[in-house]
Every structure is written in structure tokens, then in C-alpha cells.
Amino acid sequence: MNKPLLAALSALALAGLGTVPAAAAPQAKAVTVDFAGTVSLSNCSGSVVRLPNSADTDPALVLTNGHCLETGFPGPGEVITGQSSSRTFGLLNSAGTKVATLRANQVVYSTMTDTDVTLYRLTTTYAAIKSSYGISALALNDAHPVAGSAIKVVSGYWKRTYSCNTDGFVYRLKEGDWTWKDSLRYTAACDTIGGTSGSPVIDTATGKVVAVNNTGNEDGQRCTENNPCEVDENGTVTVRKGINYAEETYQIPACFTTGNKLNLGAAGCVLPKP
Numbered sequence: 001m002n003k004p005l006l007a008a009l010s011a012l013a014l015a016g017l018g019t020v021p022a023a024a025a026p027q028a029k030a031v032t033v034d035f036a037g038t039v040s041l042s043n044c045s046g047s048v049v050r051l052p053n054s055a056d057t058d059p060a061l062v063l064t065n066g067h068c069l070e071t072g073f074p075g076p077g078e079v080i081t082g083q084s085s086s087r088t089f090g091l092l093n094s095a096g097t098k099v100a101t102l103r104a105n106q107v108v109y110s111t112m113t114d115t116d117v118t119l120y121r122l123t124t125t126y127a128a129i130k131s132s133y134g135i136s137a138l139a140l141n142d143a144h145p146v147a148g149s150a151i152k153v154v155s156g157y158w159k160r161t162y163s164c165n166t167d168g169f170v171y172r173l174k175e176g177d178w179t180w181k182d183s184l185r186y187t188a189a190c191d192t193i194g195g196t197s198g199s200p201v202i203d204t205a206t207g208k209v210v211a212v213n214n215t216g217n218e219d220g221q222r223c224t225e226n227n228p229c230e231v232d233e234n235g236t237v238t239v240r241k242g243i244n245y246a247e248e249t250y251q252i253p254a255c256f257t258t259g260n261k262l263n264l265g266a267a268g269c270v271l272p273k274p
Helices: 007-015 125-131
Strands: 038-040 046-048 061-062 079-084 090-091 098-111 116-126 150-155 158-176 178-186 200-203 209-216 229-231 244-248
Touching: 046 125, 046 150, 046 200, 046 209, 061 098, 061 209, 098 125, 116 125, 150 209, 158 209, 178 209
Parallel strands: none
Antiparallel strands: 038 046, 038 090, 046 061, 061 116, 079 098, 090 098, 098 116, 150 158, 150 200, 158 178, 158 229, 178 244, 200 209, 209 244
């Protein structure tokens, strides 16, 4: 995983912040992607997100990684729903300035099985956030991302943006005890670090969230923690040192009903169940 803890600080001190990677060749009609709607967690990044059928009056949702859950990593096969939470998030504006502290009252969904995602329910609504701070939630795309698309990984923790392209998709991504399905692989320019875990991956053509940043192979090791490996349909293992990955989010909307309520039994919902 992109380490959610402050171990990333020591690595950054050695390397220096450096410059933000150069953007890939621009796509036609690209939208402006900035920090508005992203959030900083105590150890990770995230974003306020809305589903295609979310209403302005619904309680807002925050998206981050399963491995950013405050109670620790969910185990292999574990799915957490409806867990009480009082976690706080720093809401950022377009310039990356913290303008508010948002609070959760529930972990709606969290898992590291097949995907690496946590969704929190906030104590406030999309309309209230917009009215108070002029910030809209990021929209979750409900279609599979496209290879070659220009993307940005926007880290609220570091207030840093990475620009690259979707390099392709991984049948199975294995890291330690966890296995993720159909992961999104970045081109090399998105050299994400610890603390970027949970960052939204935004398609610059649409401005919509297509994935959530979660890991990268740091040392060239094979299938160990912080060194995920790719496994294809035939079981062939490929290790790509220095390459980073995200978990797609298009499956999430089908698992929610009116009022941003989770319904894992809904038609078309393929997220793992408890």
C-alpha cells in the first residue's frame, strides 16, 4: 500500500518534495482539476464524492482506501458496514487551503478484498457544504475507465497533484495477504508516495472520479507488502518496480439506493459482501 502512516515523511525528507511530474499530452476539452472537494485525513487522502443519483440533501460521503480505516486494515475477506465513526477530515478548496473540518458518523463500507475502499457518511449534506464553503462534491463515474486516458491523482494530505495516463488494467494485483481485481495501472509519471493513499483518480476529460489511489511497488520485491505484483489470467506474475496503482470505483454506485443508503443486495452490485 502507499503507506498511510508518517513513515512517508522520512522518505520525503531524503528525497525532497521535488517538482510535480509533468502533465501528459492534454486531451481535447479537458476540464480543470484542482483540490476542491478533496480532503486530508490524519494519515491519508480522500475526497467528498457523490453518486449519479445522490440528492443535494443527502448526507455527503467521503471516499478513501480500506487500508486508511482508523480501526486498522480489514483482513482478507473482511467487509465492514455500518460501523460507528467520529473521524474528521480537512476539506480543501481549489487552492488546497483547508476551509473546514468535516466529521463522519459512520463507516458505511470498508474492505480490502477485491478492492481497497472505505466510504464514510458525514454529519452534513452536499447542500450544506456547498452553501457554507462553495465547494461541490466530486462525481463518481459509473463506467469502467478507459486505457490511455489522461488522469490526475489529487492528494489532499500532501496538497500535491500527479498527472499521467491510465497505462492499463491488471487482472489481479496481489500484495501480501490481499488481492485486488481489475486494478488500474498508472504510467510512470504518477510516482505517488505514502500519504497519497485514498486520493481520487480523476479523468481530466470528464472531471469525474474513476478510481482511488492505493499502492505501488517500492523495492522490486514480489507480492509483498508495499511491493504488489501483477498476476494475469494464466497465473503469470509480473513485477514492475516504481509503478503505482489504483482501484476502480465504477462499481460503487450500483450498491447504493435513494438517500445514499448502502444496499449490497441491489441488482448489479458486485462489491464484496460481509
